[in-house]
Amino acid sequence: MQVYDLPTPALLIDRGKLKRNLENMANVAKIHQVKLRPHTKTHKSPYIAHLQQAYGAVGVTVATQDEAEVMAYNGIPDVFAAYPVVERQRAMRLARLGRLAKVRVGVDSEVGARHLSKAALEYKVSLGVLIEIDTGLKRSGLAEVAQIIALAKTIDQLPGLKLEGLFTHAGHAHGQDQAGREKISKAEGKIVVEIAKALNEAGFPVEEISCGSTPSAKIVAGVPGVTEIRPGVYVFNDGSLVAGGTATWDECALTVLATVASNPTSERFILDAGSKSLATDQGKNVVGFGAIKGQEKAKITWVNEEHGIIEGRSLGLGIGDKVEVIPNHACVVMNLFDEYYLVEDGLVLGRIPVAARGHRHFA
Numbered sequence: 001m002q003v004y005d006l007p008t009p010a011l012l013i014d015r016g017k018l019k020r021n022l023e024n025m026a027n028v029a030k031i032h033q034v035k036l037r038p039h040t041k042t043h044k045s046p047y048i049a050h051l052q053q054a055y056g057a058v059g060v061t062v063a064t065q066d067e068a069e070v071m072a073y074n075g076i077p078d079v080f081a082a083y084p085v086v087e088r089q090r091a092m093r094l095a096r097l098g099r100l101a102k103v104r105v106g107v108d109s110e111v112g113a114r115h116l117s118k119a120a121l122e123y124k125v126s127l128g129v130l131i132e133i134d135t136g137l138k139r140s141g142l143a144e145v146a147q148i149i150a151l152a153k154t155i156d157q158l159p160g161l162k163l164e165g166l167f168t169h170a171g172h173a174h175g176q177d178q179a180g181r182e183k184i185s186k187a188e189g190k191i192v193v194e195i196a197k198a199l200n201e202a203g204f205p206v207e208e209i210s211c212g213s214t215p216s217a218k219i220v221a222g223v224p225g226v227t228e229i230r231p232g233v234y235v236f237n238d239g240s241l242v243a244g245g246t247a248t249w250d251e252c253a254l255t256v257l258a259t260v261a262s263n264p265t266s267e268r269f270i271l272d273a274g275s276k277s278l279a280t281d282q283g284k285n286v287v288g289f290g291a292i293k294g295q296e297k298a299k300i301t302w303v304n305e306e307h308g309i310i311e312g313r314s315l316g317l318g319i320g321d322k323v324e325v326i327p328n329h330a331c332v333v334m335n336l337f338d339e340y341y342l343v344e345d346g347l348v349l350g351r352i353p354v355a356a357r358g359h360r361h362f363a
């Protein structure tokens with residue numbers, strides 16, 4: 001089947017671009033001799049997680065419990081759950097996975113550590129723990145050294161847990177120019193390495209220093225002491241990474257195929273992909289709600305749920321024509337579709353489920 005025969009809106013992943021993106025990040029890890037543990041929240045697809053392993057990843061990072069389960073049940077042997085666990089149910093589900101895969105968990109509270117310890121004992125597994133450090137994003141994670149040492153002490157005393165290291169995510173590197181990225185990414189690495197030193201001195205050896213986002217990965221990988229990077233959106237790239245200068249349009253592997261559903265004037269085109277296909281995330285310095293592949297200056301001006309409206313330009317298209325839209329934020333778009341089409345050279349190679357999308361709450 002040809003790509004342009006597909007019903008729309010359809011989520012497309014260009015296999016050639018995907019593989020180039022995987023290779024480029026694998027090279028970053030290789031050059032700096034750090035481990036690569038990509039975040040699967042971007043693709044939510046075991047097929048792509050396995051490709052990442054083939055390109056040198058040591059395992060995956062997940063945010064949701066569904067991602068953790070889908071990855072482990074589909075044979076990914078090493079899963080890092082980088083989201084605070086604060087109640088019994090999630091702790092039990094992670095401990096259960098500890099019977100099937102190597103499971104490590106991020107923690108930033110004593111409450112979370114105690115739940116994990118109890119769950120690990122019930123399932124008779126040992127769970128690796130990484131303390132989450134806030135290096136400037138001001139989301140979850142601790143920043144006070146005394147608080148971090150106190151948590152390390154608690155984890156060290158809890159049965160079923162093994163304190164393995166520290167992790168951080170410099171999400172504030174998104175939307176920065178090169179100078180901003182350099183500053184944030186170097187600080188990201190330096191802050192965690194210094195905290196690791198303080199922990200070592202306090203008698204808690206730190207083996208793993210895990211950092212990274214897509215914009216900070218190349219820089220933080222070169223900070224001495226960093227052992228692992230965890231980029232996510234690099235697999236696809238998107239309009240917001242292009243706006244920040246981290247990627248080019250040609251490196252964007254994920255697009256939404258859409259049909260021109262209406263063309264009421266020569267300078268207004270309505271696509272059948274709106275907020276329910278493209279989302280409404282924008283990101284710093286991003287104009288509009290998606291760019292037309294091949295004519296990227298043409299942006300979707302505004303969206304309704306099933307309408308993407310392009311105003312103020314003549315695209316040379318007519319009703320029924322199909323275009324590919326490069327979304328602003330690939331990760332949220334992936335989560336909107338049940339399946340994606342793997343495409344290459346204008347041909348459809350496969351229809352693959354977005355297996356970990358949404359929140360299913362398997363108990």
Ligand SMILES: Cc1ncc(COP(=O)(O)O)c(C=O)c1O
Binds near residue numbers: 168171215231
């Ligand atoms: C904890 C954590 N690690 C890694 C990532 C990957 O970052 P990016 O999507 O910028 O590649 C994220 C993204 O949200 C994250 O929350």
